[in-house]
Amino acid sequence: MELSEDTLEKLQKLAEKYSSTGQDLNSYLEGLLHTEYLTYWDYIHLDTLMTLQTPKTAFPDEQIFIIYHQITELYFRLILSEMEQICLPGKEAGLDEFKMRLRRVSAYFKNLSGSFDVMVNGMDPKQFLKFRMALLPASGFQSAQYRMIELISTGLPLLVHAETRNKFSDSEELEKLYANLYWKFGNIELKSGRKTLTLTMFEDKYDEGLLAMARKYRMDNFREKWLRLSTAEQQDPELVELMKQLDLQANIFWPLSHYKSAVRYLHKDMEDIKATGGxxxxxxxxxxxxxVIFFPEIWTDAEKEEWGKGWVMELFNQQVESYWK
Ligand code: HEM
Incomplete structure (x- = not known):
């Protein structure tokens, strides 16, 4: 069989590629002769993926709980990957890229809040309350990627606990801001008012890495990058709408969909509350x-005042209805 000109040209280019790093094209071609064809299952590591569900109890619905958390973490990874591409230190993305990446991020969040019904109605409550006890003190609260999405989206002062938020300025020491983030007050024992083991274990494992990330993105988080666009670009109506979508999805719609599941399973009496460790x-x-509002500049005072109430709840209900239509 004769080699076409196109093939010869590719071989020439390959020879140049390999010789530029002191490699020999012939050795690589010989390697190709022995290489197996790529398969779907190897490419996505399907067999490994299917070994990652290891329930702690014999209740069949625990599998749903595990898989849905895993799906969520993969979506979080997708969201972070888009945000990282906008927020690369040293890079100033253009308006089109801002919009394109925000569209993707919003779509991911929409899928997540829209599918949360898998948790709300997709498990048998009796099984849930039993297998959940076998998982203490673990909690989705310990999702580091959830915190990373916050850190890459906006500045630390905006993530400080609502009651003390106005006491900190943008120039406050990073460690001080970090110690006052809202979620640091989020997993507290009802009885003693102390931090739970869930929270302290999370802090031991992730505080250092999260602080490093906060330092890295302090001047390069999404909000800072947006503030560095020209005034005309900053106010581009489509961009502002997409940023509103992200703020709503990340800080209202997903949290509300998630909250519905907590209400569904944990709300009834003290027995149920035990499933969170109290x-x-x-x-x-x-x-x-x-x-929590990532981009306060794009909302009116009235909208911020009513965050999580009134108009927001209406939008949330519309979204839920349209998703399940
Ligand atoms: C039946 C399903 C679920 C219930 C009942 C539930 C319950 C809870 C509760 C009670 C908390 C508050 C912290 C605590 O007391 O432990 C929490 C926090 C959290 N959970 Fe879930 N959860 C469910 C599913 C999920 C899923 C699928 C994810 C996905 C990763 C998740 C991620 C989170 C996150 C990120 C937080 C912290 C939220 C924040 O800081 O605002 N949860 N969850």
Missing amino acids: TNWQKYLPPRFQR
Whole structure:
């Protein structure tokens, strides 16, 4: 069989590629002769993926709980990957890229809040309350990627606990801001008012890495990058709408969808509350208490005042209805 000109040209280019790093094309071609064809299952590591669900109990619905958490973490990874591409230190992305990446991020969040019904109605409550006890003190609260999405989206002062937020300025020491983040007050024992083991274990494992990330993105988080666009670009109506979508999805719609599951399974009596280890979740999870807003500049004072209430709840209900239509 004769080699076409196109093939010869590719071989020439390959020879140049390999010789530029002192490699020999012939050795690589010989390697190709022995290489197996790539398969779907090897490419996505399917067999490994299917070994990652290891329930702690014999209740069949625990599998749903594990898999849905894993799906969520993979979506979080997708969201972070888009945000990282905008927020690379040293890079100033253009308006089109801002919009394109925000569209993707919003779509991911929309899928997450829209599919949360898998948790709300997709498990047998009796099984849930039993297998959940076998998982203490673990909690989705310990999701580091959830915190990373916050840190890459906005500045630390905006993530400080709502009650003390106005006491800190943008130039405050990073460690001080970090120690006062809203979620540091989020997993507290109802009885003693102390941090739970869930929280302290999370801090031991992730504080150092999260602080490093906060330092890295202090001047390069999404909000800072947006503030460095020209005034005309900053106010581009489509961009502002997409940023509103992200603020709503990340800080209202997902938290509300998630909160519904906590209400469904944990709300009834003290017996049910035990499944969290007895935490302050009822005063913590509803977005109207935390009032986290990544981009306060794009909302009116009235909208911020009503964050998590009134108009927001209407939008949330519309979204839920349209998703399940
Ligand atoms: C039946 C399903 C679920 C219930 C009942 C539930 C319950 C709770 C509760 C009570 C908290 C407050 C902290 C605590 O007391 O432990 C919490 C926090 C949290 N959970 Fe879940 N959860 C569920 C599913 C999920 C899923 C699928 C994820 C996905 C990763 C998740 C991620 C989180 C996150 C990120 C937090 C912290 C939220 C924040 O700081 O605002 N949860 N969850």
